[in-house]
Amino acid sequence: MSIGASGSEQVVAGARRLAEAHAPVLSVAGLTTSFMRERQWIPVVRNVSFDVAARETVAIVGESGSGKSVTALSIMRLIPQESGRIEGRVTLAGRDLLTLPEPSMKDIRGNEVAMIFQEPMTSLNPVLTIGFQIAEALIYHRGLSRAAAEAETVRLLDRVRIPAARSRFHEHPHRFSGGMRQRVMIAMALACKPKLLIADEPTTALDVTIQAQILMLLKELQEEEGMSILFITHDMGVVAEIADRTVVMYGGQAVETDATAAIFAAPSHPYTRALLAAVPRLGSMDGRPRPMRFPIVDKVTGTSDEPTDTPDTVSTAERPLLEVSNLTTRFPIRSGLFGKVSGRVHAVENISFTLRAGETLALVGESGCGKSTTGRSILKLVAPDRGTVLLDGRDVLGMDDRTLRDCRKQMQIVFQDPFASLNPRMSVGAAIAAPLHANGLASASQARDKVADLLVRVGLTADMAARFPHEFSGGQRQRICIARALALGPRLIVADEAVSALDVSVKAQVVNLMLDLQASMGLAYLFISHDIAVVERMSHRVAVMYLGEIVEIGPRASVFSNPQHPYTKKLMAAVPVPDPARRGARRQASNDEIRSPVRAPDYQPPVRQYREVTPGHVVQLWGEEWSA
Amino acid sequence: MARYVINRLGQAIMLLVIVSAIGFAILHLAPGGPLSQYAASAQMTQEDLDRVTKQLGLDRPLPIQYLDWFGRMVRGDWGRSYRDGEAVLSVIGSHLGATLELMATATIIAALLGCWIGILGALRRYSLFDSLATVGAMIALSIPTFWFGLVMIYVFSVKLGWLPAGNRETVGDGSLLDLLHHLIAPALVLALVETAMWGRFMRSSMLEVINQDYIRTARAKGMPEWRILTLHALRNALLPMITVAGLQFPTVLGGALVAETVFTWPGMGRLFLDSIGYRDYPVVMGILMFSATMVLIGSLLADILYAVVDPRIRVG
Structure with missing residues (x-):
């Protein structure tokens, strides 16, 4: 009996094909990436291992600094060679990428492994x-x-x-x-029909409706091409939406790797539990009229505190603290030698709302909808064209400069980027005391006491006053910005995307802080945000903005449980739900782009009609453009 | 685009009017005048002086003189030199070639050398080459042009005898080789500061570009490094250099003035200095207007060119 040489070869080849079909496309084993800092190799990714099977989507999820992007760049060997060192094994279809000579690696990049990035x-x-x-x-x-x-x-x-x-x-x-x-x-x-697509936060910089489109596109293309996807994100909602398996990274290590459904159902690592607890879930607030604190889970022990309803802070008896009516802000677009107006950005178009002391009104909408301009117009940081803004019954827009200055003590603003909004050359104490000094409200020693008090109030310690912004994390800086805003004892705080740049666990803490401050100081918040899940958690009322107009406004519970306007519905449908079980239940993303509020100089905005859905819940009547 | 150019031209014309008025005023405010050197001469009587003054129109009030000069200039009559009676435009014309030759040579040397140094410095940041280039640029920027010119003459002409000490050509020779031989020293002197500037700007521009996300994209696409550098990076890094060239133009023009004087180069710079000495108002004003126009056209061209090569700012 003899099996021909060719026959045995066939058997071996067949076995190899079978093995390849089951073998992972990408196998990462013991990946450690270090960077040279001050003449020392500091590991940023430590001993990370995971596989990506054929046609599988694996998500790497983690907060900033967890090493998830460095992991992706290490696989592609896009770490600068002078300052970075990659160890371990990265096997792509049987070949170890880390030992390949650079020219062969070039043939892999963009060919067998392709990559897309965060900032399109x-x-x-x-x-x-x-x-x-x-x-x-x-x-x-x-x-x-x-x-x-x-x-x-x-x-x-x-x-x-x-x-x-x-x-x-x-x-x-x-x-x-x-x-x-x-x-x-x-x-x-x-x-080049890659075997593996590495997507590094591909939707983070996009608006939520556009994010939904891109996620769906990736899903469809994956099915058509049969490729594997390694998806890097910080957003648990996105993870639940698309990943088959998930790697949770924390401090440079993969702390948990499992099927996505298993991770969401029964997270085993304390950090995963902490992360999931901090994720706002749209729809989790049904039947609760008031905002609710996020539960805070200890990252080491995994024990959680019980989230509590906030006390009722809204004072309904008095006149509203802030009354905005028919506010309109347009920015001319000029061109030509004499700067003739060739168009106008209708940033804020005839909007009206009220805000009571102790209440949070959220302004939600996508980029360019005018939510930030609304906040700035109210503080008269930009000059509105029309309308009135009454703070405690006093007309803000009609004030002369001195009265306005005085009035601004009552209303303060917190911006999105805590890195850019603190002067790097000013100690934190000096920054917080600056509003006091500028208004001549405190002597040096009084200011010191006040700064110490404010730092404690925002959850920091008094001795931090002497430090400089670069010594603090993003979340701590945002606390400092809040302390500065509180220095003058304001009654209204405009929070312009104040928690948007923060990691999810830090975001939860800052939201909790803001809720606590509201309870203890009776603050009114105008909470400007594109993050609908956070808005649901922390606001009493919601206004949805679209192309400069408020299309729907009302009590948060009513707007979220019974959205009326097509845009509100579209916006809410686009929010990824951090629950793999509910995946794909509602996908029908269109190819629409976000429209522009730029109009011709002679544009006359249409006269809008409104309908009251339930008491306080008002929706703009829409026309043909939404019927399709 | 056409509208943009028309706008810019409008601005340029306004600027020219302002430059001419200020130049005219300063020139006439300076003590002395075209006739002051004759005033000491015994052969010229006060009557003679008065007669010439009247002839030249210098007895009229300054604003009238200015308007008269301006009106003629606009119509193309730039007047005649007080020194030899030649038409101003033809005086400028006969000196222009030499200046342009010097400026162009220096700019080409500076641009090529500067870009090369800058790119290499950016790619090998903090290397020995980069450090030397940085120190070299500081030195080059600190050396006064006239002093460097004199050192060049002393070393290469007086001591070594390799290069001529001045002039554009050897009288009676004038071959291409002879012209080039004369060009070397003044062009290098003029190019020194320019090279340093180009190198500095190119280095920072390149450094900025190679850290951009789209360079990472090109790497992730598997493009070879030379292609990333020459195509993806260099095209972006060279864009701001167009503006640098436009901004450098007046500096080169000013530098040419000094270099021409040091090397007795028969160009506009030397003509300008000589004419100031003689208070030859028409020639001085003529050169002033001519150079101002060149500077404005240079910066306009730079901006237009920028708009042409940078797709983002192509104006409608």
């Missing part, structure tokens, strides 16, 4: 056409001719659902919106 606005080369940037990979990796590459590029642009793909081939990136640019990035990544 800056990730495309501004001086090259998008067609060129996609075709380049085709020509280089697949050896296509120019013409063939162009045809293939157009096909790719079609595949990522870019309308009129052929005509957009020769356009430069600045002609595309953020969402469209991310589609271009995806087309570029798909160009």
Whole structure:
């Protein structure tokens, strides 16, 4: 009996194919990446191991500094060689990427493994056409001719659902919106049919409706191409939405790796529990009219405190603290030698609302909807064109400069970026005391006492006053900004995306702090945010803004449980739900782009009609444009 | 685009009017005048002086003189030199070539050398080369042009005898080789400061670009490093250099003035200094207007060119 040599080869080859079908596409084992800091190798990613199987989506989730992006860059070997060192094994279809010579690695990048990034606005080369940037990979990796590459590029642009793909081939990136640019990035990544797509926070910089579109697109393309996806994100909602398996990273280590459903159902590591507890879940507040604190889970022990309802802080008896009526702010767009007005941004268009002491009104909407301009108009940081703003019955917009200055003690603002809104050369104590000194309200020793008191109030310690901003974390800085806003004893705080830049656990803590301060000081918040899940957690009332107008306003419980306006519905449907069991229940993302509030100079805004749904819940009547 | 250019031209014309008025005023406020050197001469009587003054129109009030000069200039009559009666435009014309030759050579040397140093410095940041380039640039920027010119003459002409000490050509020779031989020293002197500036600007521009996200994208796409540098990075890094070139133009022009004087180069710079000495008002004003126009056109061209190569700011 003899099995022919060719026969045994066939058997071996068949066995290999079978093994390959089950073998992971990517296998990361003991990955450790260190960076040179002050002549020492500091590990940023420590001993991380995970596999990505064929057609599988694995999410790496973690907060900033957890090493998730460095993990992705290490797989691609995009860490600068002088300052970074990668150890361990990264096996792609049987080949160890970390030992490959650099020229072979180039053949892998963009060919077998492709990558898309967080910032679509800056990730495309501004001086090259998008067609060129996609075709380049085709020509280089697949050896296509120019013409063939162009045809293939157009096909790719079609595949990522870019309308009129052929005509957009020769356009430069600045002609595309953020969402469209991310589609271009995806087309570029798909160009060479990679086995693995690494997506590093691909939707973080996008608006929520656009995020939904991109997530769905990635899902569809994955099915069509049969590729694996390694998805890096900080957003548990996105994880629940798309990942089959999840790696939770904390402090450079993979603390938990499991099927996504298992992680959400029964997180085993204390950190995972802490993270999940801090995630706001849209719909979790049904039947609770008042805001609620986030439960805080100890990251080491995993024990949780019980979240409590906040006390009723809203004073309904008095006149509202803030009354805004018919507020309109437009910005002219000028061009030409004499600066003729060629158009106007209708940033805020005829909006009215009230806010009571101790109440939180959330302004929600997507980028460009005018929510920030509304906040600034109320403080008269920008000059509104029309309307009245009454604070405690006093007309803010009609005030002369001195009265306004006096009035602004009552209303303070907290901005989004705690890194940019503190002067790096000013000690934290000096920053908090600055409003007191500027208004001549305190002597040096009084100011010191007040600063100490404020720091304690926002959960820091009095001795931190002498330190400088760079010594604090993002969350601590935002606490400092809040302390500064509180220095003058304001009654109204405009929080302009005040928690948006923070990591989820820090965000939960700052939201809790704001709720505590509201309870103890009776503060009114105008809470401007695009994060609908956080808004649900912390507001009493909600106003939904679209293209400068409030399309729906009312008690939070009513607006969230019974949204009326098509835009409100669309916005809420787009929010990823951090629950894998509810995945895909409601997907029907359209290809719409966010529209622009720029109008011709002679544009007359239509007269709007409103309807009261339930007491206090008012919706703008909509026209044909929403019927489709 | 056409509208943008028209706007800019409008601004440029306004600027030219202002420059001419200020220049005219300062020139006439300076003590002495075209005739002061004759005043000491015994052969010139007061009557003679008065007659010439009247002839030249210098007895009229300054604003009238200015308006008269301005009106003629706009119509293309730039007047005649007080020194030899030649038409101002043809005087400028006969000196222009030499200046342009010097400026162009120096700019080309500076741009090529500066960009090269800058790119290499950025790619090998904090290397020995980069440190030397940084120190070299500081030295080059600190050396006064006239002093460097004199040192060049002393070393290469007086001591070594390799290069001529001045002039544009050897009288009676004038071959291309001879012209180039004369060009070397003044062009290098003029290029020194420019090279340092170009190098500095190019280095920071390149450093900024190579840390951009789209360079990371190109790497993630698997593009070879040379292609990333020459195509993706360099095209972006060179954009601001266009503005640098526009901004450098007046500096080069000013530097040419000094270099020409040191190397007795028969260009506009030397003509300008000589004419100031003689209070040759028409020529001085002519050169002033001519250089101001060149500077404005230079910066306009730089901006237009920027708009052409940078797709983001192409104006409608």
